[in-house]
Amino acid sequence: MTDTPPSSARADGVAALERAIAILDAFTAADRSLGLAEIAARTGLYKSTILRLANSLIRGQLLERLDDGRYRIGPAAFRLGALYQRSVVAMDVLLPIMRDLSEQSWESVAFYVRSGDLRTCLYRVESKHPIRYTIREGDVLPL
Incomplete structure (x- = not known):
């Protein structure tokens, strides 16, 4: 485990903010929620650091703590995503x-x-074909 932010963060960023971003980035589209140990494993941060930062993220509604102690992305992330999309x-x-x-094309x-070597789906209109390749708005894919 390391609580050291990436070298770029130390040079020109705010370490606590870089760590908070790492916590949010630990979540994938496949995750409904994550436990503290899972976040620690994905970020390389100490659990105590995650707990401190999670409290701030919860106050900002970027993260929610569930009754079972697990965490999920909060509603402010949706609001920010919608603002970005617009x-x-x-x-x-x-x-x-x-x-x-x-x-006209019968295609999606x-x-x-x-963003770099990645692309994020902002808008999607599905085809009417019963069999189709489904991508959701917000999905991040390689170029």
């Missing part, structure tokens, strides 16, 4: 075009934003 491309302009394209249509 800031990238005007939904009222893009979605009608995507719907028309899907109707997705809009992604790139």
Whole structure:
């Protein structure tokens, strides 16, 4: 275990914020919730550090603590995601075009934003085919 943030964080960032981001990044689309030990294993942070930072994340509604002691992403993450989604491309302009394209092609249509070697699905219109490759808004995939 290490509580040392990445070298880039020490040089030009705030270590506590970098650690809090690491906690949030420990969650994947497959995780409904994570226990303290799972977060520690995924982040390399000490449990005591996670507990301190989790309290701040809970106050900011970025994290929630469940009755069984496990953690899940909180509603503020959804609010921030929705704000980001709306800031990238005007939904009222893009979605009608995507719907028309899907109707004409009978295929699913997705809009992604790139970040390095990854892409995040911001908008998705599913095809009407009964068998299709499903990606959800918010899914992060390699390019």
